[in-house]
Amino acid sequence: MKTVYKIVVLLFLVSTIFSCTTKKNKPLEGKIKRELIGFAPKVTGRILEIYVKEGDLIKKGDTLAMLDVPEVHAKLSQAKGVLKAASAQRDLAKNGATANQLTQLRAKQSGIKEQFKFAQKSYARAKGMFADSMMTAQAFDETTAKYLGAKAQYDAVNAEMNEATKGVRTESQTAAQGQKDQALGVVQEVEVAYSERYIIATNEMLLETISLHEGELATAGYTLFNGYQPLTTYFRFTIPESKIGNYKRGQAITIHVPYAKTDINGKIVTIKQLARYADITAAYPDYQIEEAIYELKIVPSDEDKVENLLVNATITLN
Structure with missing residues (x-):
């Protein structure tokens, strides 16, 4: 019995010494690492083409893939239409009336001017007759009203003619220019989004994995290309x-x-x-x-x- 006990104790001591020696001599373990990088689309679209393959060394500026984004293309057409309309409004506000419109306005101005002259002469005669008690107050008031109406029409057509020849007021031109600038900004924004159908590498990378295949839907922000940066x-x-x-x-x-x-x-x-x-x-x-x-x-x-x-x-x- 004592012999068995001694053997057990001896085995335990040997195991302990061996374990301590192993732990003491065991080297520290670590891992080899590289800096990771990934590229993802900014817009959602279906993958039309992939121009690279796993294992390729990607250079900065390389085109990795092209997406199909028909919704953005449709928005671009709409934005260009709005810009064309805003440009026309701006030109109309800046340039004023056309030659045909000016001809019509001059004819209108000439006719109203003759009516005003006639009303003015009638008013002058009526005024003298009323002063000599040769016209009733009612008739004089009617003549005065016609004169004032003709004068108002003549002033209005002169203002209309002045606006047509000199262009609309500065505030209206500024508002029209603002609408054009806003439409231009929308077009530029959509054009940028449309250009994002190309996934471009912004850094060098050793391509390790491609997450999707041609024909699959790539959502905005989903990483399609993963790899390691060289020399990292x-x-x-x-x-x-x-x-x-x-x-x-x-x-x-x-x-x-x-x-x-x-x-x-x-x-x-x-x-x-x-x-x-x-x-x-x-x-x-x-x-x-x-x-x-x-x-x-x-x-x-x-x-x-x-x-x-x-x-x-x-x-x-x-």
Whole structure:
């Protein structure tokens, strides 16, 4: 019985020593990372053509896809019609009446002028006769009313003629110009939306995934193209509070890439605390639950050397 007990104790001690040695010698694990980027349409439309494929190196300004947006095309036609009407109103307000309208107004002015002269002469005679008591008050009042009516008509046609020859008042011209500017703004807005049927790359990217295919509906804001920005590789490690004192910002670090069997020199650029335990990178972490967890971000000394490394591959830090 004592022999069995000794064997159990011995096995326990050996297991403990082996476990401690393994944990002590186990290197810290991290991941290879790159900066992600995605491109999404600003308008909703059906995909007509995709001009790139997964694995392509996309350059800034490349056209990635074209969408069919018939609704925007219809709005563009409507906006151009409104602009044409507003432009005509503005020109009418600025230029005044046409030659035919001026001819008609001159004829109208001439006829009313003759009527006014006749009424004026009649009023002058009636005034003298009324003063000599040769006309009743009723007849004089009727003559006076005709004279005043003819004078009002003559003043009105003169004002109409003046407006036709000089154009409408400044306020009306300004209002017409404002309506044209507003319509022009609507056209420009719709033209911008229509140009968004082309999805253009704004940055360089190594295209990794294309979310949809030709013929499918792409909604505004939905990312169609995902990939990594070139020359943005970095290494990420999660370090427990008990070991973070061994690392300083700016410290030179050597990273080992097991699958590539190579070592990479780098430098620690940031050390920040992680708010969530799920952000750790080690597959089998051995941290105390009460410990704070920190992230090391290490950039390589030679970007070209790490450009072909696989994203999310495991790396170690001795």
